[in-house]
Amino acid sequence: MARLDVETYHIPVMLRECISHLAMVPHGVYVDGTLGGGGHTAAMLSVAAEDARIYAFDADEKAIEHCQSRFAEELSRGDASRLVLVHANFDTMADVLKERVISCGQAVNGILLDLGVSSFQFDHHHRGFSFRHMAPLDMRFMPEGETAADILNTRTEPELAQIFRDFGDEPQAWRLAKAIGQRRQLARFATTADLRDLVIQQIPPQHQPKTMARLFQSLRIAVNRELDRLESTLLSMIPILAPHGRVVVMSYHSGEDRVVKNVFRSHGDTLTTITKKAIEASPEEVYENPRARSARLRVAERRP
Numbered sequence: 226m227a228r229l230d231v232e233t234y235h236i237p238v239m240l241r242e243c244i245s246h247l248a249m250v251p252h253g254v255y256v257d258g259t260l261g262g263g264g265h266t267a268a269m270l271s272v273a274a275e276d277a278r279i280y281a282f283d284a285d286e287k288a289i290e291h292c293q294s295r296f297a298e299e300l301s302r303g304d305a306s307r308l309v310l311v312h313a314n315f316d317t318m319a320d321v322l323k324e325r326v327i328s329c330g331q332a333v334n335g336i337l338l339d340l341g342v343s344s345f346q347f348d349h350h351h352r353g354f355s356f357r358h359m360a361p362l363d364m365r366f367m368p369e370g371e372t373a374a375d376i377l378n379t380r381t382e383p384e385l386a387q388i389f390r391d392f393g394d395e396p397q398a399w400r401l402a403k404a405i406g407q408r409r410q411l412a413r414f415a416t417t418a419d420l421r422d423l424v425i426q427q428i429p430p431q432h433q434p435k436t437m438a439r440l441f442q443s444l445r446i447a448v449n450r451e452l453d454r455l456e457s458t459l460l461s462m463i464p465i466l467a468p469h470g471r472v473v474v475m476s477y478h479s480g481e482d483r484v485v486k487n488v489f490r491s492h493g494d495t496l497t498t499i500t501k502k503a504i505e506a507s508p509e510e511v512y513e514n515p516r517a518r519s520a521r522l523r524v525a526e527r528r529p
């Protein structure tokens with residue numbers, strides 16, 4: 226893949242806040258569970274000492290390829306490199322770290338999760354993440370399991386309504402689910418245009434962009450089982466965090482934020498919640514990068 230300009234791939238959200246809340250110790254072991262364009266990883270590397278390690282995961286091979294190029298110099302140091310790129314779902318991170326870190330007598334000093342999709346995936350991929358681009362309705366981070374089209378073509382109307390409501394906060398969830406049920410008897414859903422056309426038929430023009438954004442987001446969350454994976458990842462990582470190790474999670478949807486809040490709260494014996502209220506991006510950042518508008522940052526620390 227041709228190397229994209231760093232800013233073109235993805236502008237990292239709340240970079241300063243994320244790094245300061247990781248409270249990095251220079252010789253520590255850190256995990257960036259959502260590498261993307263590598264913006265947060267680059268900032269972590271700028272704080273890391275020569276013997277630090279950063280394990281950076283992404284399920285999307287394009288993100289890994291981009292960062293192999295972005296961090297080529299660091300990676301060229303082989304075993305001495307402070308950065309290890311892992312092409313895998315972040316729900317495998319506890320297993321990877323147990324094998325590579327915990328079994329060597331070390332612990333994990335901090336984890337960062339910057340959830341959702343990168344601007345690159347949204348704007349350039351032909352995987353159907355955005356209603357603005359004609360593409361197959363796929364939306365999988367990795368080419369395995371059900372696509373968004375499969376979900377639209379096979380789930381019952383109540384199941385579809387629940388997906389749109391729970392993962393998209395869509396007020397017209399029932400109406401849209403019913404319309405999808407009728408439409409697919411005539412022709413199966415295959416492309417972003419098929420879903421876009423359905424919204425155009427059902428929803429007044431002034432509400433169409435928001436409805437499409439909510440439907441596409443909810444399908445992406447369902448396809449990638451994002452909330453289940455987030456919860457299981459947080460639960461599996463708590464036991465392998467070092468004392469005072471930090472978990473820093475940035476979410477972009479109320480369902481994700483709820484999962485983070487609940488895991489932190491239900492593990493109050495092990496974790497201290499550092500952010501009593503979620504941190505939001507400053508108006509200046511939102512002006513510069515509108516994607517930051519919905520970001521909510523929560524931080525917890527492992528009790529000693």
Ligand SMILES: C[S@@+](CC[C@H](N)C(=O)[O-])C[C@H]1O[C@@H](n2cnc3c(N)ncnc32)[C@H](O)[C@@H]1O
Pocket residue numbers: 235236237238258259260261262263264265266282283284285288313314315316339340341342343366454
């Ligand atoms: C918002 S972007 C991260 C951007 C990154 N922080 C940066 O500064 O460029 C989210 C990234 O996480 C990846 N991702 C989302 N869910 C994932 C999962 N369950 N496992 C691994 N990677 C995931 C996506 O493929 C995407 O590249």
